Amino acid sequence: MDVAQYEVSLPVNSMLNDTYKIKEVIATSKLSIVYLAETLNEGRQVTIKEFFPQELALRDLDNRAVINRLPSIKSKFEDLKATFLNEAFIMKQINHLNIVNYVDHLEENGTLYIIMDYYEGKLLDQYLKDIPLNNRDDLYTSIFLPLIDALSYIHKKGILHRDIKPSNIMINLEGKPFLLDFGSAIFYKNAKEYQIFISPGYTPLEQYSNVSAQGVYTDIYSLAATFYYLLTNMIPPDISQRLIEDNIDNIRKYNKRVTMLLAHTIRWGMALQAKKRCPSLKVMKCIIQFEEFVNRIKNYFKVNNTK
Numbered sequence: 001m002d003v004a005q006y007e008v009s010l011p012v013n014s015m016l017n018d019t020y021k022i023k024e025v026i027a028t029s030k031l032s033i034v035y036l037a038e039t040l041n042e043g044r045q046v047t048i049k050e051f052f053p054q055e056l057a058l059r060d061l062d063n064r065a066v067i068n069r070l071p072s073i074k075s076k077f078e079d080l081k082a083t084f085l086n087e088a089f090i091m092k093q094i095n096h097l098n099i100v101n102y103v104d105h106l107e108e109n110g111t112l113y114i115i116m117d118y119y120e121g122k123l124l125d126q127y128l129k130d131i132p133l134n135n136r137d138d139l140y141t142s143i144f145l146p147l148i149d150a151l152s153y154i155h156k157k158g159i160l161h162r163d164i165k166p167s168n169i170m171i172n173l174e175g176k177p178f179l180l181d182f183g184s185a186i187f188y189k190n191a192k193e194y195q196i197f198i199s200p201g202y203t204p205l206e207q208y209s210n211v212s213a214q215g216v217y218t219d220i221y222s223l224a225a226t227f228y229y230l231l232t233n234m235i236p237p238d239i240s241q242r243l244i245e246d247n248i249d250n251i252r253k254y255n256k257r258v259t260m261l262l263a264h265t266i267r268w269g270m271a272l273q274a275k276k277r278c279p280s281l282k283v284m285k286c287i288i289q290f291e292e293f294v295n296r297i298k299n300y301f302k303v304n305n306t307k
Contacts, residue, residue, distance in 0.1 A: 008054060009033050011063055015040070016113060017106050020048060030054055031080065031183065036118060045118040046103060051084040051111045053077065066111040081112060083183070083195065088114045090159060090185045098150040099179045100170070121173050124230070125166035133233060133255050137295045140288050143169075143177045144227060148285050150179050151223065155216050155281070160188040162214070164222035165202040166229055188214055201225060201235040205272055208239065217274045220281065224269025231255050236270065246272060262291045 010033075014022040020037045026047070027034040035048045050066075056077045057066050068074050088105035091114065095101075101117040121127070124143070131139070147169065154161065162184040170178040184197035193210050197203070204221035206212040225236045232254040242248065248270065251263040265287045271277040278284060 008052065008059055010035065010050070010109075014064065016048065016108055020046065020115065022048070028054075031084070037115075047100075047116045047118045049114040049116070051081055051113070053080050056080070057111075060110075064109045066109055084112050084114075087182050087185065088112070090182050090187070091116070093157060093159070094154060094182075096150050096153045098146040098177055099154070100181075119170050119172050119178055121171050123167050124169040124171055124177070124226070127171040128166070128230060128233070133231070134257055136230060137257065137292070137299075139230060140292050140295075142175055143171070143230070144223075144288055145285060146177050147179060147223065148281050148288075151219055152281050154185075155219070158187050158189045159185055160214060160216075161185050161219050162207065162222075163197055163199055163202075164219060164226055165199050166226055169226070186214075188218075200238045201229075203239065204274070204277075205239050206274055213274075215274070216281070217277045217279060220269050220278055220284070221271075221274075223281075223284070224266045224278070227266050228270065231258055231266070239272070242272060257295075259291055259294060262287055 009025045009028075010022050012022055012024065016022070016037070019040055021040055023036045023038060025033060026036050031051070031053050033050045033052045035050065036045065037048045038045050052066060056069055056073050058069055059065070060067050068077050085105075088102070091100075091102035092105075100119070103115040103117060105112065105114045107113075128136075147164075151161065151164075161179065161182065163181060164179070168179065168181045170180055172178065184195070186194065191214070194207070194212075194214055196208065196210055198207065199222075202222045202225045204218055206214050206218060228234070228236050228248075228251060231251050232249075234249070234254060237248055248267065251258050251266060252260070265278065265284060269278040269284060
């Protein structure tokens with residue numbers, strides 16, 4: 001843990017709800033601190049996400065309570081806190097094998113905490129560093145088909161994730177993917193306004209507005225951009241760089257093993273205008289399954305021709 005994390009995080013061995021003992025900080029962001037913790041009675045490892053907007057909040061003299069830096073920002077602090085509570089509420093509705101599992105949430109120390117299962121593994125962007133570009137065929141079905149199923153599941157519940165990217169996908173020690181971080185998620189069918197959340201390279205045009213309609217096609221863009229990264233090791237150009245001249249490099253420039261069909265499908269999923277974008281996860285799923293079938297045929301003949 002670096003000095004900055006130590007200054008703002010809960011001390012090691014702090015207790016929450018007389019149940020969870022803090023072990024270490026495992027991640028920080030502008031809005032939260034994520035801890036590895038364990039249950040006092042069972043010794044079960046869990047992940048705890050603490051609401052801590054670093055630009056607005058301070059840790060009080062007891063090194064536990066979270067307070068506003070200034071009275072003038074109290075309303076903004078409370079708005080963000082309500083968004084964090086909404087994340088907990090959304091996660092509570094979800095139960096899927098490829099989505100991080102909600103355990104509980106609680107209010108303590110003047111802030112909020114979301115407790116989730118702990119997964120040992122690597123985030124997708126780190127996981128890919130050990131796998132050469134020309135050896136990622138198996139990831140189509142081991143990673144992307146489960147993610148498509150997970151997204152289809154939450155979409156049926158009226159939920160958009162709105163922040164799909166490699167750093168929000170955990171790959172456990174068995175190679176199984178888990179979709180993380182529902183801080184940007186919404187029940188989109190009832191939404192009239194949308195908070196703006198942006199991840200450069202992965203965010204579609206409509207998310208740069210708080211009034212533009214958003215739907216399944218919004219998550220399709222981010223998923224396709226993530227797939228683009230997996231197949232190229234390149235973060236796609238940000239939307240702002242594509243408005244005047246939309247010139248994303250073809251995936252096959254970086255990875256010749258990708259068929260023209262799959263390369264076109266991913267590019268279709270990343271269309272600037274939502275109306276021109278791939279409209280269905282089912283289409284993407286079918287294309288990926290076809291791609292996997294083609295690769296199996298190629299590998300079969302390659303192996304047999306070398307005998």
